Amino acid sequence: MITWLANPERFLRFAVPASWACGAAAGALLLIGLVDGLALAPPEADQGDTVRIMFVHVPAAWLSMMAYAVMGGASFVYLVWRHNLADVAAQAAAPLGAGFAFLTLATGAIWGRPTWGVWWVWDARLASVLVLFLMYLGYMALRSALDDERQAARAGAIFALVGLVNLPIIKFSVDWWSTLHQPAAVIRFDGPTLSGEFLRPLLVMAVAAIAAFAALLLTGMRSEIYRRRADALIRAREQQA
Amino acid sequence: MSEFFAMGGYGAYVWSAYGLTALVVGGLTVFNIGRCVREQRRLRRLEEEAER
Numbered sequence: 001m002i003t004w005l006a007n008p009e010r011f012l013r014f015a016v017p018a019s020w021a022c023g024a025a026a027g028a029l030l031l032i033g034l035v036d037g038l039a040l041a042p043p044e045a046d047q048g049d050t051v052r053i054m055f056v057h058v059p060a061a062w063l064s065m066m067a068y069a070v071m072g073g074a075s076f077v078y079l080v081w082r083h084n085l086a087d088v089a090a091q092a093a094a095p096l097g098a099g100f101a102f103l104t105l106a107t108g109a110i111w112g113r114p115t116w117g118v119w120w121v122w123d124a125r126l127a128s129v130l131v132l133f134l135m136y137l138g139y140m141a142l143r144s145a146l147d148d149e150r151q152a153a154r155a156g157a158i159f160a161l162v163g164l165v166n167l168p169i170i171k172f173s174v175d176w177w178s179t180l181h182q183p184a185a186v187i188r189f190d191g192p193t194l195s196g197e198f199l200r201p202l203l204v205m206a207v208a209a210i211a212a213f214a215a216l217l218l219t220g221m222r223s224e225i226y227r228r229r230a231d232a233l234i235r236a237r238e239q240q241a
Numbered sequence: 242m243s244e245f246f247a248m249g250g251y252g253a254y255v256w257s258a259y260g261l262t263a264l265v266v267g268g269l270t271v272f273n274i275g276r277c278v279r280e281q282r283r284l285r286r287l288e289e290e291a292e293r
Contacts, residue, residue, distance in 0.1 A: 049250075053255055219277050
């Protein structure tokens with residue numbers, strides 16, 4: 001417990017300027033991406049201006065999976081090396097990932113209504129992303145349900161690791177099953193099939209989203225470190241009394 | 242300008258998608274920064290009390 005208090009100094013010294021830098025980058029890229037996606041990119045031949053929803057839906061989807069990968073990776077590090085900072089990272093990633101997963105589902109439904117004619121369909125892609133969203137909620141609920149923080153951290157880590165299998169399922173769902181959701185157009189073995197005028201704003205918004213996630217993750221980790229230190233001080237004070 | 246908001250007739254869909262994104266990401270940002278400031282203040286207060 002005492003060693004925990006020592007290491008994060010270096011992290012905090014890094015996290016403060018890093019989160020500001022990532023936040024600034026996110027803001028700048030968001031501005032460029034919005035102009036590109038909403039104004040410069042043309043409407044698409046079949047779906048018209050609804051194609052612009054892609055520029056928020058796809059980055060949200062990528063980030064929802066990236067956040068889970070961070071959560072899973074951090075959980076693994078915590079279980080194997082017992083590094084508390086890894087647990088802090090996993091804990092901080094969860095609400096962010098949940099938010100992105102929610103946005104993926106919601107913007108996807110909004111996109112689906114005019115293009116597919118339906119808000120929702122139980123195909124493998126949509127169902128597995130819904131499971132991802134529920135796993136985020138389950139992770140957060142599990143951690144808050146356990147009073148002992150060490151137990152909560154360990155249970156959460158195991159839960160997160162078990163759910164990692166969902167990531168390749170989501171990715172390959174459009175290949176393994178016949179889905180209404182279209183197959184991959186960007187992250188493909190043979191390269192993107194998406195044309196440049198749409199790929200460009202998509203990538204800008206995606207990098208903006210990654211920068212935003214990094215800024216929010218670092219800020220969330222800082223909050224959690226401060227909270228744990230404060231609780232440790234209170235405990236020490238109570239023990240002295 | 243009104244063409245921009247109409248989005249070829251799909252304005253409701255496009256703007257609700259972007260609006261929801263702004264709400265969620267904006268909300269997460271405000272919440273995270275707010276919590277960071279709060280926890281930092283609380284810790285500083287406790288550290289000052291501990292020194293006394």
